[in-house]
Amino acid sequence: MAILTAKDIMTPGVVTVPPETPFLAIAHLLAERGISAAPVVGPNGALLGIVTEADLIRRLAGADKPPMGLLRQLFANMNRLADRYACSHGTTAAEVMTTDVITIAPETGVGAIAETMEAHNIRRVLVVEQGKLRGVVSRADLLRVLVAPQAEAGDYPDERVRRAVLAAMRREPWADTFYTLVDVRDGIVELHGFSRSPSVQRALKVLAEQVPGVKGVVDKTQPMPPYLFAGN
Numbered sequence: 001m002a003i004l005t006a007k008d009i010m011t012p013g014v015v016t017v018p019p020e021t022p023f024l025a026i027a028h029l030l031a032e033r034g035i036s037a038a039p040v041v042g043p044n045g046a047l048l049g050i051v052t053e054a055d056l057i058r059r060l061a062g063a064d065k066p067p068m069g070l071l072r073q074l075f076a077n078m079n080r081l082a083d084r085y086a087c088s089h090g091t092t093a094a095e096v097m098t099t100d101v102i103t104i105a106p107e108t109g110v111g112a113i114a115e116t117m118e119a120h121n122i123r124r125v126l127v128v129e130q131g132k133l134r135g136v137v138s139r140a141d142l143l144r145v146l147v148a149p150q151a152e153a154g155d156y157p158d159e160r161v162r163r164a165v166l167a168a169m170r171r172e173p174w175a176d177t178f179y180t181l182v183d184v185r186d187g188i189v190e191l192h193g194f195s196r197s198p199s200v201q202r203a204l205k206v207l208a209e210q211v212p213g214v215k216g217v218v219d220k221t222q223p224m225p226p227y228l229f230a231g232n
Helices: 022-035 051-061 071-074 079-090 111-120 137-147 158-170 199-209 225-232
Strands: 037-041 047-052 125-130 133-140 180-185 188-195 216-221
Touching: 022 037, 047 125, 051 158, 079 111, 111 125, 111 137, 125 180, 133 137, 158 180, 158 199, 180 225, 188 199, 199 216
Parallel strands: 188 216
Antiparallel strands: 037 047, 125 133, 180 188
16 A cells, blocks of 8 residues: 655645745735745745744734843843744744744655654644745645545455564564464454453554455454463
8 A cells, every 4th residue: 555645645836925025915915815824935946934823923912022021031042032033023024934944855654744743733844855845734634634535455365464464563562463363364354362451452453454455353362361461
C-alpha cells in the first residue's frame, strides 16, 4: 500500500503576500478569503515567513500594552522583547510575520505530518522544496485522508498475511511474539497464547487490522499468568 505524502494531499496555489504588504491589507485578505494565515514570499518565490491571525491580533493588542516595570525589565530577555515589539508595532508583513516557520518536504508522509503538527501545536504546515513554497497541508487535509474510502483489501496467501502481522508486531515494543501466536485462515487472523494486559490485547487487534489482506481478527489470547511475568 502506497504511503500518502504531502505532495498528494497539500493545497497548491497558496495565497501569499510580499514582505512590503501593509498589515491592514493582510487582515482584509484573510477576512475576505476566509483563511487564517498567509505565507510571505520574496520576489524569487523564496519563503520568508508567515502572517497568521495570531500575529495580527498581537499587533492590535500591542498598541495598548502598558510599559513594563523596571523589575521585570531586569530579568527580561531583551532580544525577545525587541522581536515582540517589532511584531506588535510593525506595519508591514515583513515586520509582523513569524519567521520561525515549521516546514516539510513534499515527500513527507502523512504520519510524520500529523506528528509535526501535534508536536508544535499548529494547524497547518507549509510544504517547501529548495526554499520555495509549493503548498500547504492543514488539519482539514489530514482529516480528509482519514475519511477517504480505503482501497479494498486484496486476497493474499494466508502465510504471507501471517508473516506481515508478525513483522508488524516485531516493530512495536509492547507486542510480544514469544507468548502471542498468530494464525491466519482465509484472511482471518487468530491470536492465541497470552497477552500482558487488556491494553495490549486491544492494540494487537488494531495492529492486525491494519495489515493488507486481513479480513478480520479473532482474539483468543488469555491474560498472562503471574509465573510468566516473573520470568521477564
